[in-house]
Amino acid sequence: MTLLEARQVTVRFGGVIAVNRVDIAVNEGEVVSLIGPNGAGKTTLFNAFTGIYRPQEGDLLLFGKSIKGLQPFQIARRGLARTFQNIRLFRDMSALENCLVARQSSRPLRYLEGLLPYAAGRRGQREDLASALAALEFVGLADRRGAKARSLPYGEQRRLEIARALSTGARVLLLDEPAAGMNPQETKELMALIGRIRDTGRTVLLIEHDMRLVMGVSDRVVVLDHGLKIAEGKPQEVRRDPAVIRAYLGRRDDRASTD
Amino acid sequence: MLLAQLLNGLILGTTYALIALGYTMVYGILGLINFAHGEIYMAGAFLGLFLTAGLKLPFLLAFPLATGGAAVLGVIVERVAYRPLRNSPRLSALISAIGVSIFLQNLTLTVAGPATRPFPRPFGIRVLTLPAGLSISSLQLFIISVAVLLMLGLDLLIRRTAIGRAMRATAQDLETARLMGINVDRVIALTFAIGSALGAAAGILIGLYFNSVDPLMGFQPGLKGFVAAVLGGIGNIPGAMLGGLLLGFAEVLGAVYFSQYRDAIAFAILIFILLVRPTGILGSTAQDKV
Numbered sequence: 001m002t003l004l005e006a007r008q009v010t011v012r013f014g015g016v017i018a019v020n021r022v023d024i025a026v027n028e029g030e031v032v033s034l035i036g037p038n039g040a041g042k043t044t045l046f047n048a049f050t051g052i053y054r055p056q057e058g059d060l061l062l063f064g065k066s067i068k069g070l071q072p073f074q075i076a077r078r079g080l081a082r083t084f085q086n087i088r089l090f091r092d093m094s095a096l097e098n099c100l101v102a103r104q105s106s107r108p109l110r111y112l113e114g115l116l117p118y119a120a121g122r123r124g125q126r127e128d129l130a131s132a133l134a135a136l137e138f139v140g141l142a143d144r145r146g147a148k149a150r151s152l153p154y155g156e157q158r159r160l161e162i163a164r165a166l167s168t169g170a171r172v173l174l175l176d177e178p179a180a181g182m183n184p185q186e187t188k189e190l191m192a193l194i195g196r197i198r199d200t201g202r203t204v205l206l207i208e209h210d211m212r213l214v215m216g217v218s219d220r221v222v223v224l225d226h227g228l229k230i231a232e233g234k235p236q237e238v239r240r241d242p243a244v245i246r247a248y249l250g251r252r253d254d255r256a257s258t259d
Numbered sequence: 260m261l262l263a264q265l266l267n268g269l270i271l272g273t274t275y276a277l278i279a280l281g282y283t284m285v286y287g288i289l290g291l292i293n294f295a296h297g298e299i300y301m302a303g304a305f306l307g308l309f310l311t312a313g314l315k316l317p318f319l320l321a322f323p324l325a326t327g328g329a330a331v332l333g334v335i336v337e338r339v340a341y342r343p344l345r346n347s348p349r350l351s352a353l354i355s356a357i358g359v360s361i362f363l364q365n366l367t368l369t370v371a372g373p374a375t376r377p378f379p380r381p382f383g384i385r386v387l388t389l390p391a392g393l394s395i396s397s398l399q400l401f402i403i404s405v406a407v408l409l410m411l412g413l414d415l416l417i418r419r420t421a422i423g424r425a426m427r428a429t430a431q432d433l434e435t436a437r438l439m440g441i442n443v444d445r446v447i448a449l450t451f452a453i454g455s456a457l458g459a460a461a462g463i464l465i466g467l468y469f470n471s472v473d474p475l476m477g478f479q480p481g482l483k484g485f486v487a488a489v490l491g492g493i494g495n496i497p498g499a500m501l502g503g504l505l506l507g508f509a510e511v512l513g514a515v516y517f518s519q520y521r522d523a524i525a526f527a528i529l530i531f532i533l534l535v536r537p538t539g540i541l542g543s544t545a546q547d548k549v
Binding site for chain 2: 050052071072073076077081082084088089090091092093097100101102103125128164168
């Protein structure tokens with residue numbers, strides 16, 4: 001079953017076409033990587049999926065329903081959560097609070113529970129707390145729950161972003177360069193973490209430049225270049241695709257090309 | 260004499276703090292100085308007056324109704340005058356705020372007339388004599404208690420509830436908050452509602468204290484609440500409370516020595532703070548959003 005889909009999506013900024021008639025379909029339980037040189041349109045596509053940009057053409061679907069034109073918070077509440085290329089935690093909140101904030105999505109109306117004295121209010125709060133703690137535990141940050149996000153080391157901040165996205169309850173995660181700035185050891189742990197996220201039944205679409213990670217975790221790889229999808233397939237196939245090699249390395253007769 | 264002045268300072272200070280909270284909460288989330296806030300304070304006083312003197316409601320019922328009415332007014336102002344300009348340059352929203360302020364003043368002048376009106380006392384006033392020659396009236400005690408309770412309630416709301424958490428998250432990073440499923444438009448509306456309710460509460464309390472309500476009464480306290488918010492560190496909630504108290508004390512103590520410069524003191528403090536520590540007492544030094 002296809003959980004997340006872009007159909008002929010085009011995003012333009014003035015005269016620049018950042019994403020050009022791109023089709024992507026991510027199936028339930030898959031880990032799909034989106035790769036491509038800088039400026040290929042990968043993050044733009046993420047921003048379109050999450051409602052920051054509205055595509056001029058095409059449609060975006062989550063669980064088979066169009067999410068085009070919805071507000072970001074509505075899309076998040078439908079079950080799509082993301083992390084960011086540049087870490088965007090709530091820096092002055094604790095790790096636990098970062099996860100708790102993301103819990104609102106599933107229970108929008110029970111805002112004032114903290115003020116209610118007894119059972120009615122507390123039960124919802126307890127559930128939130130339990131699931132936020134479970135998310136921290138899942139990424140290995142349970143013992144850091146009280147630490148301010150800003151005080152965590154870089155690699156832990158990256159994992160906290162994933163925990164926060166998990167806390168929304170989303171079944172589909174978009175990870176934007178999760179390994180950026182990580183050392184090889186941290187990247188290895190991240191690969192294992194992505195594998196465990198898949199094992200929970202969640203679906204992952206990720207942008208990544210670290211090819212070892214891409215080759216190691218992806219069921220499929222989609223390659224963008226200059227806003228166009230130029231290749232798609234199993235990691236090993238994509239790696240040998242001449243169009244992909246050209247996009248990354250250029251080619252000898254590039255000077256002769258008129259574009 | 261000095262102690263009596265300190266008591267006055269405390270009353271002024273807690274009401275400035277209530278006003279400053281409205282400025283600082285809105286600024287914390289939108290980066291907007293809501294210059295119509297003084298008029299919300301005035302509107303709250305008029306609503307309170309209308310409900311008690313006009314409809315003869317008991318004060319304890321009129322007070323929550325009037326602050327609630329002002330909260331609705333604040334939400335309407337946000338919806339009509341600020342939200343459409345959210346992606347415009349900040350100057351546009353500032354001009355819009357000044358426009359709202361003038362509009363509300365003149366609306367009240369038209370509807371209620373320019374006269375200064377007395378505010379009916381909700382209860383008989385007794386003066387309690389304390390040791391050390393200090394005395395405090397039941398009205399003073401009432402005003403201070405209400406203001407302090409409101410501030411404690413706000414603190415609880417911000418720190419302990421999911422909505423408070425959503426407000427803090429939105430203040431820290433609005434774009435990320437909405438991507439995590441927070442309906443930021445609703446959070447912003449709620450922020451205006453709470454800030455306006457607190458400002459209106461201050462208006463009612465001051466109207467009661469000085470037994471006077473008039474359509475232009477929001478101007479000076481509006482500016483002073485703003486000064487208090489800047490003094491404490493704009494965007495910082497404990498800062499607004501601290502700034503309000505400090506300003507209240509500074510004013511009454513200053514007035515003991517230079518009585519005719521009372522209002523100048525607030526603005527002298529504003530200029531001093533802007534020169535020496537523009538982020539305010541509790542504001543952090545480098546909190547620019549990226």
